Amino acid sequence: MCAPFSTLAEFRNILAKAPNHNTAAKAAAEERNGQLTKPPGALGRLEDLAIWYAGWRGSATPSVERPQVIVFAGNHGVCAQGVSAFPPEVTVQMVANFEHGGAAINQLSKAFGAKMDVHALDLDTPTADFTQTPAMTEDEVVAALATGWNAVDPDADVLVAGEMGIGNTTVAAAVAAAVLGGDAADWTGRGTGVDDAGLARKTEVVNKGLALHADAIKDPLEALRCLGGRELAAMAGAIASARAKGIPVILDGFICSAAAAALQVAEAGALDHVVAGHLSAEGSHERLLKSLGKEPLLSLGLRLGEGSGAALALGVLKGAVACHSGMATFAEAGVADG
Structure with a gap:
């Protein structure tokens, strides 16, 4: 399936017309949850999570059998400003590590039965330095969105979108500041471990990007183009593609969440099929998740x-x-429900 858009305007239109969850399946899942052999609410957030998943999968008793993990990799021209503790060459080296099964994400994918795919996006051609010019042209950002869209397996039943890209905490901070507001310092963190001087430099770089592109980035998709990276755009494309295919999504950390924020601000409700997998140690991630209501x-x-x-x-x-799909109801178990 090829991406059904060739411009940012067409992508925006797809976000606006994205399908919603199956209300009948969600209602049936809620009814089933009330009949399971447990006190009401005894499984806490697991109950809400299962009901949410049931609604998006269109079944009152769903299963998770075909998870997909996709890692998108990109390089960034803004690294010329000295924003990372590691050189851009590490991106290429880590992609090779992913492809040979040696990274942490390979082990976690295997442990939880997920199919894992890796997409390196033009690593030999970094995005432009956003302190000098927009990071991407419209054709470039649309191509990255399309890579993400096409990477999603329509047979998957849950999606995890991950990333690799030296310098991309700087890029994510810029995108978050642009689409969610606030100062550069509110969003810029230490990433891979820069010192105080490095943090100050990163913050100033984000400030420069926000100032240079102030008019364009009032539009969240333009913010993704002017300040983002190919891997961020690809994650956004994959998240949107999953929605079109009825596939729930688990967000990763700060960078993935920043990419998702552009979708949410572009179209309210664009992340209804998404849950936040974890709170990362990157300082601004908690603020970002609260902004998204996750x-x-x-x-x-x-x-x-x-x-x-x-x-x-x-x-x-x-x-x-x-638990939701496999537990017995009180009637099935012959247990009095009070």
């Missing part, structure tokens, strides 16, 4: 990226759905 499933101090926190949250989703 409560994380896990909080383990992770800051790796790659989709690792969201992949770990697959276990929580699988547990929630297994």
Whole structure:
């Protein structure tokens, strides 16, 4: 299936026309949940998670059998400003590691039965330095959105979108500031571990980008183009594609959430099919999730990226759905329900 858009305007139109959850399936799941052999609410957030999943999968008794993890990789011209503790060459090296099964996300995907795919987006041609010019042309950002859209397996039943890209915490901070408001300092963190001087430099770089593109980035999709990266746009495309295919999504950390924020601000409700997998240790992630109205499933101090926190949250989703669909009702078990 090829992406059904060739411009940002057409992509925006797709967001506006995205399908909603199956109300009948959600209602049936809620009714079933009230009949299961447990006190009401005894499984806490697992109950809400299973009902949410049932609504998007269109079944009162769904299962999680075909998770898909996709890692998108991109390089950034803004790295010329010295915003990362690591050189851009690491992106290429880590993509090779993903492809050979040696990264953390490979292990987590395997542990939770997920198919894992890797998409490297023009690593030899970094995006432009957004302190000098827009990071991408419209054709470039649309191509990245389309890569994400086409990468989603229509047979998947839940999606995790991850990323790799040296410098992309700077890019994500710029996008978050543009679409959600606030100062650069509110969104800029230490990423891979820059020192105080590095943090100050990152913050100034984000400020420069916001100032240079002030008029254009009032539009969240233009913010993604002017300040974002190919991997952020690809994640946004994948999240939108999953919605069109009725596939629930688990968000990863700060970078993935910043990409998702552009969708939410572009079209209210664009993330209704999404839950937050975890709260990362990147300082602004909590603020970002609160802006999106998402409560994380896990909080383990992770800051790796790659989709690792969201992949770990697959276990929580699988547990929630297994209990919901597999437990007996009071009538089936012959247990008095009070």
